[in-house]
Amino acid sequence: MLIKDAVVKRLQNICRERDICYNELAICSGVTPSTVYSLMSPDRRDLSIITLKKLCDGLDMTITEFFDDAIFTTLEQEIQ
Numbered sequence: 001m002l003i004k005d006a007v008v009k010r011l012q013n014i015c016r017e018r019d020i021c022y023n024e025l026a027i028c029s030g031v032t033p034s035t036v037y038s039l040m041s042p043d044r045r046d047l048s049i050i051t052l053k054k055l056c057d058g059l060d061m062t063i064t065e066f067f068d069d070a071i072f073t074t075l076e077q078e079i080q
Helices: 003-018 022-029 033-040 049-058 063-067
Strands: none
Touching (some): 003 022, 033 049, 049 063
């Protein structure tokens, strides 16, 4: 799994666990809903660390807590 896919899966899991939709995540994070939906799109390959930090802030978690998940332990090489 690539990092972008892992980040999306982690966000999906957190939203599911907390029973919040992407619109709610956007509002509590101070970003537009279109930013969140765009980030979740499989077609979009880039990911802003600033946006991720805002999402973590909105989820009331540190970036360290976000990345402290088994999903990030088996990432593929990004260099092709």
